[in-house]
Amino acid sequence: MESLAKLSIRTIHEKLVHREISAVExxxxxxxxxENTDQEFHAFLTVTADMALEQAALVDEKIKxxxxxxxxxxxxxxxxxxxxxxxxxxxxxSKILENYIAxxxxxxxxxxxxxxxxxxxxxxxxxxxxxTSTENSAFGATKNPHDLxxxxxxxxxxxxxxxxxxxxxxxxxxxxxGSIRLPASFCGVIGLKPTYGTVSRHGIIxxxxxxxxxxxxxxNVEDAQTVFDxxxxxxxLDSTSVLYRYAPLQEDINPKKIRIGVPKEFxxxxxxxxVEKVIRDMLAILEKGGAEIxxxxxxxxxxxxxxxxxxxxxxxxxxxxxxxxxxxxxxxQPKEAATDEKLFHVYMxxxxxxxxxxxxxxxxLGTYALSAGYYDAYYxxxxxxxxxxxxxxxxxxxxVDVIMGPTTPFLPFKLNERTAxxxxxxxxxxxxxxxxxxxxxxxxxxAGKVGELPVGMHIIARAFGEPLLFQAGKLIENAWNF
Amino acid sequence: xxxxQQVEHIAKLARIQLSPEEIxxxxxxxxxxxxxxxxxxxxxxxxIDAMMHSVDLxxxxxxxxxxxxxEKIVEQLLEAFPEKTGRYLKVKSIL
Numbered sequence: 193m194e195s196l197a198k199l200s201i202r203t204i205h206e207k208l209v210h211r212e213i214s215a216v217e218x219x220x221x222x223x224x225x226x227e228n229t230d231q232e233f234h235a236f237l238t239v240t241a242d243m244a245l246e247q248a249a250l251v252d253e254k255i256k257x258x259x260x261x262x263x264x265x266x267x268x269x270x271x272x273x274x275x276x277x278x279x280x281x282x283x284x285x286s287k288i289l290e291n292y293i294a295x296x297x298x299x300x301x302x303x304x305x306x307x308x309x310x311x312x313x314x315x316x317x318x319x320x321x322x323x324t325s326t327e328n329s330a331f332g333a334t335k336n337p338h339d340l341x342x343x344x345x346x347x348x349x350x351x352x353x354x355x356x357x358x359x360x361x362x363x364x365x366x367x368x369x370g371s372i373r374l375p376a377s378f379c380g381v382i383g384l385k386p387t388y389g390t391v392s393r394h395g396i397i398x399x400x401x402x403x404x405x406x407x408x409x410x411x412n413v414e415d416a417q418t419v420f421d422x423x424x425x426x427x428x429l430d431s432t433s434v435l436y437r438y439a440p441l442q443e444d445i446n447p448k449k450i451r452i453g454v455p456k457e458f459x460x461x462x463x464x465x466x467v468e469k470v471i472r473d474m475l476a477i478l479e480k481g482g483a484e485i486x487x488x489x490x491x492x493x494x495x496x497x498x499x500x501x502x503x504x505x506x507x508x509x510x511x512x513x514x515x516x517x518x519x520x521x522x523x524x525q526p527k528e529a530a531t532d533e534k535l536f537h538v539y540m541x542x543x544x545x546x547x548x549x550x551x552x553x554x555x556x557l558g559t560y561a562l563s564a565g566y567y568d569a570y571y572x573x574x575x576x577x578x579x580x581x582x583x584x585x586x587x588x589x590x591x592v593d594v595i596m597g598p599t600t601p602f603l604p605f606k607l608n609e610r611t612a613x614x615x616x617x618x619x620x621x622x623x624x625x626x627x628x629x630x631x632x633x634x635x636x637x638x639a640g641k642v643g644e645l646p647v648g649m650h651i652i653a654r655a656f657g658e659p660l661l662f663q664a665g666k667l668i669e670n671a672w673n674f
Numbered sequence: 675x676x677x678x679q680q681v682e683h684i685a686k687l688a689r690i691q692l693s694p695e696e697i698x699x700x701x702x703x704x705x706x707x708x709x710x711x712x713x714x715x716x717x718x719x720x721x722i723d724a725m726m727h728s729v730d731l732x733x734x735x736x737x738x739x740x741x742x743x744x745e746k747i748v749e750q751l752l753e754a755f756p757e758k759t760g761r762y763l764k765v766k767s768i769l
Contacts, residue, residue: 292754293750293753293754295747295750295751296747387729388727388728388729389731402726402727402728428736431731431734432729432731432734434729434731492717494713495713495714495717498710498711498713498714501707501711502714509688513689516689517756518756518763518765519754519755519763520754520756521754521756523756523757533766534766534767534768534769535765535766535768536689536768538765538766539689540686540689540691541691543688543689543691544690544691544692549696552692552696552700553700553703553704553707555688555690556681556685556690556700557704557707557708559684559687559688560684560704560708563687570711572724573714573719574714575724575725575726576719576722576724576725577714577717577719577722578724578725579722579723579724579725580719582725582728614703614706614707615706615710618707630728631727631729655729
């Protein structure tokens with residue numbers, strides 16, 4: 193296993209093509225590694241060993257026949273348990289979907305299958321993606337592989353931990369307000385939240401439809417690029433997906449030419465001083481390498497978190513109305529004599545019994561924000577400030593190429609440290625939510641450590657600016673060689 | 675802090691049965707978050723349009739052509755019904 197744990201997708205691909213190792217051997221190594229170590233981290237909710245070995249055998253057959261194979265063929269991938277994989281249980285981290293078997297593939301999964309990617313399992317998530325630590329999963333929290341007393345981050349914490357611990361070469365997550373970038377930062381891996389509309393949301397269990405976007409976790413920026421290339425593009429089954437074809441920049445950028453904006457609002461009160469030091473040190477290294485650093489301002493960024501939680505809870509309350517355990521899922525046991533139980537009580541009981549506290553809290557908040565008399569004061573006002581925030585970004589990008597700052601305000605926190613107070617948990621998303629509100633792409637790249645704990649640099653680009661984003665990410669990856 | 679009646683009303687709208695302990699906890703929790711939302715009162719949004727979507731999409735339409743659905747998928751959907759009679763989903767009466 194050790195021999196593969198640090199290799200890039202391209203290197204593993206070369207080994208496959210040159211028959212130094214078979215796809216089945218690779219799959220077996222990863223499945224064994226999951227079996228031996230996952231009880232420590234709890235990254236996986238379901239392991240799909242049979243499916244993985246079957247997919248791997250098909251790849252080996254193609255190689256044997258001398259066929260050319262795509263880059264992702266035979267490469268193990270873990271999938272957040274909010275993305276449907278045909279024939280496999282999909283829980284979204286919730287009791288209400290505990291026994292739900294997906295009848296079809298999400299478009300991103302269908303695209304990976306076409307490539308011959310090997311799916312090793314479904315990973316842990318906060319219930320319906322609502323959380324920043326996976327502690328809201330109905331099936332227990334995922335622990336940080338760097339320190340088992342701390343959280344892996346969330347909501348896609350299982351995917352981050354799986355890539356970090358070498359249980360998978362890459363993984364898919366879903367980011368509504370930071371759910372890819374935050375766990376990527378906490379676990380010290382690469383996490384990409386793509387531009388809204390570049391990746392299909394068909395077959396994704398929706399949290400907040402105007403914010404949700406699927407993206408990869410990877411060991412290095414090039415791998416994230418490879419996966420984004422494979423999963424992005426227009427999908428007739430998602431009307432919000434846009435006509436888009438990813439094309440990498442032809443030349444590596446000259447750091448002397450990149451203009452980096454550093455928003456003063458991301459270095460305000462609430463930022464851990466140790467995290468700030470790692471980020472400032474990395475910016476200094478980039479500047480020494482020739483990058484231009486400009487202090488900029490996003491004046492409406494301090495309002496982003498409140499705006500985000502109004503929009504998130506409002507859209508969630510509508511999206512989660514479908515979970516009533518009537519058409520699928522596990523119904524609650526009737527509390528009253530079954531004969532005079534009415535449909536209304538079935539809804540009340542099923543949802544009351546099967547949803548966890550954070551899901552109830554958010555549905556209630558959203559229901560309140562959308563209810564008569566409050567709609568204008570909360571939802572409409574939030575959507576207007578969202579416009580102001582987008583204008584802040586537009587103005588900033590007139591002067592700079594990318595924006596950088598810390599991905600999270602603090603280090604991975606201890607298990608149970610923030611569960612009692614919902615607001616303290618929400619604060620973890622402080623720097624990531626503005627990006628979802630504006631629909632922009634962003635990357636979290638490891639920038640250094642405090643003790644054993646990784647710190648991520650958050651890089652934000654213009655809409656559809658992924659090619660530049662990847663180049664900027666590589667600058668940080670290679671910063672130590674300046 | 676929300677009143678007990680307010681929380682009960684929202685819970686009913688949201689179709690979520692709450693225990694007395696949950697109602698008490700949510701009075702505090704929801705009240706706290708709503709208080710935090712008050713920070714937005716200081717933002718002047720006169721003349722600003724509400725943004726419904728970050729990507730500038732116009733109406734997206736496609737030809738209305740029925741797509742076949744395999745019997746196997748239909749079977750799987752039926753299989754997921756917790757209660758059924760034949761190929762019908764069984765639910766409790768409304769009234």
